[in-house]
Amino acid sequence: MNIEVIGGGALGLLFAAGAVEGGASTLLYTRGEEQARQIIERGIEVHEVSGRSPKLIPSASLNVKSIGRFAERPAYEEACWIILAVKQKDLDDRLIHLLKSHLQAQDRIVCLQNGVGHIERLRQAFPDTRVYAAITTEGARRLDPISILHAGKGSTSFGLSREQRVSLTEGDDAEKKWMDVFAAAGLALQMSNDIETIMYRKLTINAVINPLTAIWRVQNGALLETPQRTVLMRNLFDEIMSVYRLANISFEDGWWEDLLQVCRSTAQNRSSMLEDVTHGRLTEVRWICGGIVDLARQHEAEAPLNALLMELVEGMGTELHTYEETQGK
Numbered sequence: 001m002n003i004e005v006i007g008g009g010a011l012g013l014l015f016a017a018g019a020v021e022g023g024a025s026t027l028l029y030t031r032g033e034e035q036a037r038q039i040i041e042r043g044i045e046v047h048e049v050s051g052r053s054p055k056l057i058p059s060a061s062l063n064v065k066s067i068g069r070f071a072e073r074p075a076y077e078e079a080c081w082i083i084l085a086v087k088q089k090d091l092d093d094r095l096i097h098l099l100k101s102h103l104q105a106q107d108r109i110v111c112l113q114n115g116v117g118h119i120e121r122l123r124q125a126f127p128d129t130r131v132y133a134a135i136t137t138e139g140a141r142r143l144d145p146i147s148i149l150h151a152g153k154g155s156t157s158f159g160l161s162r163e164q165r166v167s168l169t170e171g172d173d174a175e176k177k178w179m180d181v182f183a184a185a186g187l188a189l190q191m192s193n194d195i196e197t198i199m200y201r202k203l204t205i206n207a208v209i210n211p212l213t214a215i216w217r218v219q220n221g222a223l224l225e226t227p228q229r230t231v232l233m234r235n236l237f238d239e240i241m242s243v244y245r246l247a248n249i250s251f252e253d254g255w256w257e258d259l260l261q262v263c264r265s266t267a268q269n270r271s272s273m274l275e276d277v278t279h280g281r282l283t284e285v286r287w288i289c290g291g292i293v294d295l296a297r298q299h300e301a302e303a304p305l306n307a308l309l310m311e312l313v314e315g316m317g318t319e320l321h322t323y324e325e326t327q328g329k
């Protein structure tokens with residue numbers, strides 16, 4: 001099986017290492033030449049929280065290029081699975097144009113992004129390509145350009161949109177082979193026929209935890225330390241559920257308890273948005289809270305708490321563009 005991973009962040013390195021361990025022919029694309037050079041020289045190191053010696057993926061077992069050399073990708077005789085392990089902010093017109101220019105007819109795209117809106121964009125750009133949404137609970141943090149800490153074992157659900165499933169005239173066993181590759185590396189994948197519900201559950205969790213931890217500069221568990229924080233979390237959660245009702249998006253009664261459990265089980269974790277604002281990087285707030293705001297406006301409603309959190313995070317000085325600019329307003 002052929003697997004390409006675009007993105008040399010924590011999840012990109014984790015899934016590239018897993019693909020190699022599972023016996024796939026693996027090609028990793030990094031943002032820049034320097035990271036590619038270091039991986040070519042030293043391979044990928046996967047550290048575990050147990051403190052055991054890191055797992056080394058030798059450089060000879062995978063191919064590594066910078067994304068600027070995407071035009072050099074091989075011509076495959078069978079389907080190639082392309083994992084987009086970049087953040088929403090990097091899934092821009094330039095990357096989509098690059099994919100369009102060099103994608104092969106049988107290729108499949110797997111999207112690991114937070115937020116919403118990206119699947120629709122990719123489906124529009126690649127109407128004849130299978131585009132899978134993927135939601136993962138794998139915990140990974142990049143330590144340096146070649147090393148990651150696999151901080152928590154989880155699982156990854158992936159699937160096609162309802163519209164794409166309906167349009168398919170026949171199935172194949174490619175998904176099972178894909179899952180088997182990562183199972184051999186200890187990464188659990190499962191196919192879902194209701195990936196939309198899983199996506200919106202993850203969006204709910206991200207829209208509550210990420211902006212609040214980023215603004216208050218606290219770890220996830222600290223959200224539950226005071227009644228004032230919990231009340232704001234609940235108000236934000238209720239607003240999101242109200243938007244889902246307007247949009248006829250399915251959700252379950254237990255999602256509030258799920259959210260609290262995520263805070264408890266990841267109490268010592270720093271959210272990705274907190275990490276981004278700490279390091280002065282552009283965040284994904286416009287695709288998380290902004291995704292809720294957009295959804296509300298599509299149904300002639302407002303989501304004022306989500307809009308406020310989006311503006312607060314963008315106003316912290318880490319955002320390069322405003323949400324309105326990204327929407328062409």
